[in-house]
Amino acid sequence: MKYTVMAIVLSAAIAGCASQATIDALQVQDPTVLENGLKASQSTEAGAATQAWVVAYPGSVSGALLKDEQRRLQALGARQQGYFAAKAQCWLNAAREEQAQHNQWGFVDEAVKQADQLIGALEGQGQASADNPKLRTVSTVRPDLWQQLLAIKTSPDFPSCPKAQEVVACSEVALMHAGHEAWTRLFDASALRVAGVLQSAEALPGVLAACRPPKPAPYVPPKITLPTDTLFQFDRGDLAGMLPQGRESLATLAREIVGAGDVTAIRVEGYTDRLGSERYNERLSQQRADTVAGYLRENGVAGVAMSAFGRGKSNSLAQCNDRDREALIACLAPDRRVELSISRKSRTRPAEAQ
Template structure:
């Protein structure tokens, strides 16, 4: 008899440890849910029904009301697809499950009310909210899973990703349902439901990723690019401080394109001037502008690209002009004032070998 008594006592201790471990795994934040026996709180904070709650909810929800909500939801057709339709359906499921178990805590009424509100919004009466309600009969369990669901809803792909919407909507209802089970001290049932939710949302990032629109590949860079220096530099300037705002913007965009291409190995910049001015002056100015452009691209592309620069002065003019008016001549010669970029890329064979 003594051995049997010791075995019973040991079993009780192990059961108590298991129960404590289960409660701890739920990460319940409300201390009143963890109270037991005569010391358990009976206050409004602990979930006692208030006059406002009794006035807001019917005395009981029967099967006929749940059937009516189901018929209304099905009558919406395609409108029931997506986040709100899925959430309404899962609230009906939760209400049916607890109704079948003769739940008289008030959760059936709260779940049916949530379904009614969402269906009404889909029918055009009222506006649905993605915020989750704070129910009297449910504690918050597993805040970490709630955070994962919130992160999914914040994803740019969520708004157009029906599979993710439906998965998140029902996971929110199921977590709330688990919170009700914890509130009634059914910790094992709550933990089992939480485990099912965790399994259902394990691949949620992959579901969202599959809904992402295909990334648009940047257009291929040409082998040569001509930059008019009149839009790059202030007049008679070729240094970094002489870059115009639109010049910096165009070079920033080019640096991003070079980095995004991924196969650019070298860029050669050649500066040119018009024929006005001395040869030595034009050679110096053209070289300075080429070096400034090369240095700017090297710093901002952040890629391992070899950069070289050379000045060509007034060589290789694009246009010939004979205007007598100086201002008109300067305007006519604008195409000759330029920086030309020659872009070298990996050969297709080298790219294949690298892959």
């Protein structure tokens, strides 16, 4: 316990053992912690003892008490998982570590008290709080890291990710432990502990991502009709004549086919309207089918049997009697199309695709 002015002066003098760069990197928020020598503050904030503090924290936490708290936590069974249980365990670990080092500053008492409150709440005695308390023997270090942890803690994926909850809970305890070490001017020890928290924080986005359920594979229907007016310029079927929106729609389709993972074969059939000669339309429809099939391959549809056929002006869909050419071309638009027939492994169609 910090009972004497000499103890305060000696602990403040320890600051000289750490480099200024180390101290600066900790971003200590309490200016009294940065003071050293005979000019160091002798206030309560700087660690001076008060009668109330001596009564509240006599520095007499026993190993038996720690074992009792551990037994209570282990008795919770399934409730040992998650944010609050992990935090209670990490507070007990911190208390053991400091007790083994004969810490008499009060941090052991504070750590056990935090664990006791969390365990009590898990047992049904009161409500646990996810807020981090302000402890007398802890100075805030690395506020930027606190913000990173808060961002993870308030993310929508956090409540359903026990692993992330455990990492965040123990990282918060470790940051407070590092804050205690800074408060006692053990800046090198504090920096080492912060480095561990930083490593955990960097891994947290990946931990959260691993908790997210995998996205369902896209459903590719067995028959897809692509209007060639959105794929190609009028009277064109080559790659150079493909419209930007045509490239985009085919690239999207390619991603869906690859994502589905169960497409085994694709038959591509090109069609034209009735305008023009039979031979010309067969050539144009074949060109369109070949271009679509080739574009799908170029965009990742590999390992899938693919065939392309030109059907010319066959299988007309439109019934048009317009005498005006422009009106007739517009009316015949449904005939200008590319149809894809998709073969796939046996798969149940998802409810959302019904």
